[in-house]
Amino acid sequence: MCPKHDKPLELFCKTDQTCVCMLCTVLEHKIHELVPLKEEYEGKKAALGKTQAETQQMIQKKRLKIEEIKQSVDLSKEEADREVAEGVQVFTALKESAERGQANLINTIKEKQKTIENQAEDFIKELEQEISELEKRSSEVEQHIRISSCLMMENKFYFEVQVKGKTEWDLGVARESINRKEEIPLSPEEGYWSIWLRDGNEYRASDDPPVLLSLKSQPQKVGVFVDYEEGLVSFYDVDAAALIYSFTGCSFNGKLYPYFSPHDNDGGKNSATLIISPVRVN
Template sequence: MAAQFRQSAQQKASSSSSSSSSEQQVSKPGEVPCDVCTGTKLKALKSCLVCLASYCETHLEPHLTMSGLKRHQLIDPVENLEGRMCTKHDKLLELFCKTDQMCVCMLCTYSDHKTHDVVPLKEGYEGKKAELVKTEAEIQQMIQKRQMKIKEIRHSVELSEEDADREIAEGVQVFTALKESVERSQAELVDMIKEKQRKTEKQAEGFIKQLEQEISELKKRSAEVEQLSQSEDHLHVLQSFTSLNAAPSTKNWTNISVRPPKYEGTMSLPE
């Protein structure tokens, strides 16, 4: 019957297809085309589950006007109508087996699914649709929880960044103060060491000056003694001997020395 109708529809619509194609939409990729159209395929308006064919507006008209075709079940256009037929009985899949969770035809309820819980396709659809609504709500809830978790993590990162910036600022402040303190201590240490060295040098210069003065006096006495020792004047030698025989008064330098200043405890490295 479906084949006869398809052939009849093609013959009836051939004369009007050229004029109707300009008014109706041409099938685009992803859209269901009319199975009756020849040449340019128009977009299908409905699919018939009895004829297992999809029809554009023009070729659908017999289903809307002919009494025998009005009883056919029309649905929104879909592809692969053959997939809606039972592969075992070649009948329309119009029932849903809740036991095996599969679509079946009427004849299946008398054989493989005889004792199973079988409901009309619409009832099975409504049940599954309710489950899908529930699943969708659960998924949306999961999405919202994860979005909230993302916000929470990002907020934690912001807080962590603020803490890090604050710690860096405080650390820089501490180390800047420590650096300044070390530099002051270094300057004080250098000044103290230099001051001790200046005192040591001043003491050494005083000793050297005294020694040079004594050397000068000793050289003078040495010259006088040498001159006296070469004199042939008996009276002069005897009269001058007492005053020149002894060395001039000088300082005892035996236990006198310049000792470097002590720096123990001035600077100690951490262990």
């Protein structure tokens, strides 16, 4: 709620980078750039998800660099050992100067190897420090995403369903009053707001008529978000932090319940289970 006007915070002022109510826009933000709070949230969440992916990629590159350095040190040590062995063999044959020459050669090689190891150790420490900072930053991004998601879900309910390995499924929400005795089409008119998968790669939304969905990748976990007051049902690819489809302007008229269908086993092709996370309600 707006602390000044005791009104719901519905807009985001990009000029002042703050959440405002409708009264604030009239009194204090008339010439500022304003967007719906949900729109700003989705944009920030997508940006944070991209930052998270880039951070993880940087961490992986640093770790690979550490492995390359360690391998280089091992190869250098093997080469040093070989040089020591060859040097010992040569100077042993030179009777009078063998001991003095051998000692000098070993010391030179060992000093060279020590220098390489010290340089590698310093470089590894520097890379590990960078990894630590990147991991800390990644943790802060994850925490920010979790906090933002929780704040946006307060009125709002939300649950996640793992669909990995499935070739067919339905999921969404349905009215309490749906017809449970007859086979009816899945549509908002019949009290269903859902999406489904058929034949392993055909995704559709149960609108009227059904909408064919074009997805960049196959979701492994689907998030279902309902804003009852706004009449909104949205589906998300959780891992990609991407919107799959939204039903807008819905009229619910009563209680809503999660709706799931794992479909037939299909000879083992569709034997994976739907794994459902706890539903959050206000």
